[in-house]
Amino acid sequence: MSERTYEVPKPYHDAVMHWQKHNFPDYPLLSQTWEKYFPTDQPFCLCARIQESIPDVQPVGAHAGEPRSLRPAELEPEAARHLLAIIRAQASTEFGSIQQHQATLERANDDQDKMWVLRVMAEELRHGYQMIHLLTSADWSSVSDAKPVDMVEEILSMRTGSHVLAAFNLEYDSFVDNVIFCAFIDRVGKYQLTMQKASCYRPFAASMPPMLREEAFHLATGVIPMRRWVEKAASGDPLITMATLQRAVNKWFGRGLEMFGHEAKGQEIVALGLKDMANGEAQDAYIDECGKMLDDLNKRHVRAMEARAATVDEADLLRLPHPRFFRRRGEPAFQMIAVDGAPFADVDAYVRYLGAVLPEAYLASRDVKHYVETLRKLVAGQITIKDAIKSTPHLARVGGACPCSNSVRWVVEDAA
């Protein structure tokens, strides 16, 4: 289980630290409070970690049983192209989640919850750093004209609204989102990392076990505060209610499902040896796991209600929304489906319904506005479903992204 650690070349390391200064200003607080909240834990290290002992042969795909590739050029071009896209998307999620968490971190009403999220953010920074290591330590010229410096620049230039996946383009409404995100969206991350452990590209596969070990705590950072909140909700605490949590679950669950990709696709990624499960199979397992999570939370809530001799109202218990509810990608994209799976025929009625089941603060967001406008155009026949799905924000281009100056790039290459 030994690991080797790497620092990326100085221009990239400096770029990440400069990005941190602007996007993750609370980062220094972690080392200042580490001993209090994580006593005797290994200090945090911003570095790439590669597990040394992983199987030498590819476990899945058309080349299963053959040696894993050590360089992108050794991969089939199609596999290398997909892999590069996966690494860039993975990097986008890591940096994107930090931007989301940072906005509401200070609103935590419990110091431990806040410091747990702060640690999660630092570990996401490390995961992003790990992806930059993979992009900059190998020659991708066989499948991309982009230079490593431009790939890194593009990743660091993304902001909430311009990331690759929709879940990372939603702003948080409150600290409830920090916690629900860890429980639901980091759980998708766990699935992706687990599937990517099977990758035919050794440096990528060997990056996954250290990331997965950290991801386990990210899930606990979501579930344990939720467990305590449902207990507080049962005790009559007016500041947190089951309805608040349910609306937040409704906001995030569909975004999590969409992170797996289209339900009916993904077989080609398995055949190329990049992952060991197709999208639909992984998504089904995720749904089951989320269901178990909510069952456990409901048990905790019911026990707390019983302890007060209070009557449990079934309507108060948390439920997973129907997988087709509030989707904008995948097979059910832009279908008007209720949280219980019931279909709507009238767009105005559906929009009113969304107003009742989504968090109030989220309703006024750019994201909901875009969804509703797109849905209305689709229903009116002004756009096709393909156009609707494609209308989600696209990547920000590189250049001028650092707030220090309109002309400064994140990555400043050595003059020498």
Add this chain to the structure above:
Amino acid sequence: MTELDIESITQIDERVTGTYRPEVWEDRAAYYIRRDPDSSQVAEVDGTVVGFMMGEVRGGEFGMNEPTGWVEFFGVDPSARGRSLGRRLLEALLAHFRERGAQVARTMVQEKDAEIAGFLSAMGFKPAKVVPLERRPL
């Protein structure tokens, strides 16, 4: 062991001790998950968690610098006893300790817990050259 095992572990503990202590097990699970999530183990029967064993490799305690696998909390649902689950949990935990470089495993047992002492003895644990001391009242 994952964060989704906490509720089952809490219920097993309640069946064994008669006390429902979710906060205690949330804190303990969080500790092990953040330090070494692959270490602590659970046993499932038909998809239900019926046993758990928590521990980790540490070094330096009490002047014992060698990496030591510490077996710290375990429990098996009374309805699932007699299926060698404790043995299998311990074997899995010890295998992980070896993988992490430990060459010794340690634990402590109260004198009154003869059943646990007997289980650990059957699993190869012997009295160590370490004397537990206490000061009571403090």
